[in-house]
Every structure is written in structure tokens, then in C-alpha cells.
Amino acid sequence: MSQLRVGAAQRVFIYPTRDVFFACLYPLKGVLYFVAHPFLYPLVRARLLPAILLSTFVLMNLFFFTYLPQVAFLALFHRTGSAWVNGTFLVLGEGAAITAILFECFLVDESQVDIFDAVLVHKGYEDLVKQYRPVSEDSLNNPVLRLGKPTKSSVYGPFSLRQIVEFVVLLPLSFVPYVGIPLFLLLTGYRAGPLQHWRYFKLRDFDRKQRNAFAKTRRWQYTWYGAIYLALQLIPVLSMFFLMTAAASSALWAADLETQRRRQEASVFEAARYTDNPEGNAV
Template structure:
């Protein structure tokens, strides 16, 4: 039976577009959730001073030594003031790559795992977290304090040399006037998006084939989510704060995916509430 034009439009265009827009909003939801839930603040406080100092040191040096030479080079290809804009994004991208190598891979991961798990516990998905770490049953209003030490390998996102290499290789896209920066964010977001759900994939105990299939079904959602995530990483000095709020946002998305999955499973396996007795 053929679909109506409206049903076909919903399936092909409206729903995918809506899902992409929802995915784009999660990084901002993560920021708002973090601000509104003080139980997450201690996770940032322990990293705040070294994060700000490292980010400031890297960016100040890049802008002092590399900004003007790169703007001068870009001015050979750009018109008007676009060389200054693209040069700014180029230096910020270089700073994000350096900070990610120096800081994210070695110092932030544990805090991101705690933030991700705490949000899932807050949302009521203790059962996802418990196989990897104990979750206290005490009536605490603080999900972070309910988390015990991990008893299994707990990694928020694996250090991906390939992602860093692609990030650096694609930086020259910022040379392209006007469209270079959006292209750079989308192409790097293609890989960055699914990596933000690495912890969720582990909690679901996905193997590589299952991870790839799950990400492939949501490819555009993950790409745009990753692009917005990387855009926040380009904010001077605050990039380290947004690393933590990114873990919050990915956990909020994971919780919504879990809600949807469990509702679908409940509908499939819903038992009959009653049966009629046959008439005698």
C-alpha cells in the first residue's frame, strides 16, 4: 500500500529534520542543566583553576605568535574582513586541538564519567550504571555522592588519535571564505558526535558492530550534535567548562534514548491486562 505524500514527507524530511534540531539543542540543554543542578559543581571546581590557566596560556601564546601571520596569509585569498574572522576561528581551532591533547585526554575524563553517570542516576537509570560502579540506595538528594568507585573500566571517550589528526588536517578549511568554518565544524562533528556517547555504548555493553549500527542510524543527529559541541569548544578559556557540560548533555540525550527504547519495548511485550472467560 503506497504512502500518502504527507506521510512520505514526514518520514523523509520532517522527522529527520526535527530529530537533527533536537540533537543540536542538547549541548545547550547540558549547559542549562549544569547551571540549575548544583550537585554537579564540585566536579568542575576540582578542575577549574588548572583548566582556566591552561586554556589561557595556550590561547594567549597562539594569538600572540600565530594570529597575525595567519591573518596576513588568509588576506591573500579573502576579501574585506573575512580574513580576520577566519583567522580567529583558525587560531581557536588550533588552541582547541592543543588543549584537547594536553588536558582532555589526561585530566578531564574521570570528571566527565562522574557527570554522565550522575545525570543518568538523577534521571532514574541507576540500573544502567550499577554494573560498572555501585550506586548507593541512601535517600540522598545528591546523585554524585551516590556514585561509588568504578569496578569496571570506565572511560567517557577514548583518546582518538584519528579524531585529533582529522581535526588538524581539516583546519585549513578555515582558509575558505565564508563557508570554510561551517564545513570544518560539520566534517569534524561527523566523528566527534558518536564519541560523545562512548560511555553510553559501554553501559549498554555494545560491541563494535552494535556501536557502528547505532551511530549510523543517527548519523546526521550525531554530526550536528558534534558540530555544536565543537563550536562550544572554540569559546576562549571556557572550552574546559564546556567539556563537562558536554558530558551532561550527552547523558541527557542518552536518558531520552533510554526512555524511548524502554517505552517501545514495553509496547511490544505488553501483556494483556485481562482475558475473557469463554461462555459455558
């Protein structure tokens, strides 16, 4: 009986908590992976400077024109200190949203696709990428140079009006002292997390029903992953850099999911073969 209880506790609490913790680490792994692999640098070099300049310009204007009025408004609901803290996060969130809309939709998505595909190729999953673009042989020893032009429509993350509406609707959570910002990140991360794997879902040829089922079984993992991803977007000036590293992090997660899936399929195949031919497997 005690063994059954331990097994139930592992399935209900320990394993899900472990999986959520590992999911939270992927955005940070993406940063480290990006920094440690120079073959990714050319994909962002030409766009990083204008991204930083745009982010700086947007934040300077927001802090100059809107910060004090928003802090004064928040002070109606907060104690003295928390109004300044929540006001800062509110302006940073507004800046990240405006910069993403101005920059991501026009210039970043193609680079994110290339980063995602290059990481998958580097991890040995070029068979997935080849469905959407040619991948040359390994003689170049550079995953980025191995990538050909996409032969099908390739989008890293689709434009989501629903996500933008939820972002605006949930902004008033910043009125809640101390816990408002974490709640805002979690609730918006609920939507943002699965969207970071849109490219992976496309490479797997998932339809809408399959995407929803896949995300549902990993709902808390995607929610916390999305929350950490959005928190990095709030870091001044570097939000566009973390937008790029997010593509690396989502690809690393996709590669790990592929490894697990293929191992499970191999195990099922071996078990079925042993069952179908027990004499042939006997020693």
C-alpha cells in the same frame, strides 16, 4: 493517495529534521542542566581554575605569536574581512585542540565519567550505571554522593588518533571564505558526535558492530550535535567548562534514548501478551 504522500514526507523530511533540531539543543541543555544542579559543581571545582588558566595561557601565546602570520597567509585566499574572521576561528580551534590534548587526556576524563553517571542516576537509570560502579540508595538525595568507585575500566571518550588526523587534515577548510569554518565544524562533528556517547555505548554493552549501527541510524543527529559541541569549544577561556557540560548533555540525550527504548519495549511486550492471550484481555 494524499495521505500516503503526507506520511512519506513526514518520514523522509519532517521527522528527521525535527530529530536533528532536538539533537542540536542538547549541548545547550547540558549547560543549563549543569548550572541548575549544584550537586555537579564539586566535580569540576578543583579542575576548573587550572583549566581556565591553561586555556588562557595557550590562547594568549597563540594570538601573540601566530595570529597575524596566519591572517596574512589567509589573506592570499580571502577578501580583506574574511581573513581576519577565519584567522580568529583558526587560532581558537588550535587553542581548543592544544588545551584539550594537554588537559583532557590527563585530568578531565574521570570528571566527565562522574558527571555522565550522576546525570543518569538523577534521571532514574542507575541500573545502567550499576554495571560499572556501585550506586547507593536514594537516601543521600545527591546523585554524586551515591556514586561509588568504578569497578571496571571507565572511560568517557577514547583517545582517537583518527579524529586528530581528520582535524589536522580538515584545517585547510579555513582557507575557504565564510563557509570554511561551518564546513569544518560539520565534518569534524561527524566523528566527534558519536564519541560523546562512548560511555553510553559501554553501559549498553555494545560491541563495535552495534555501536556503528546505532550511530548510523542517527548519523545526522550525531553530526550536528558534534558540530555544536565543537563550536562551544571555540569560545575563549570557557572551552574547558563546555567540555564538562558536554558530559551532562550527552547523558541527558542518553537518558531520553533510554526512555524511548524502554517505552517501545514495553509496548511490544504488551502487544505480544495481548496477542498470546486475547481472552484474558477481553472485558
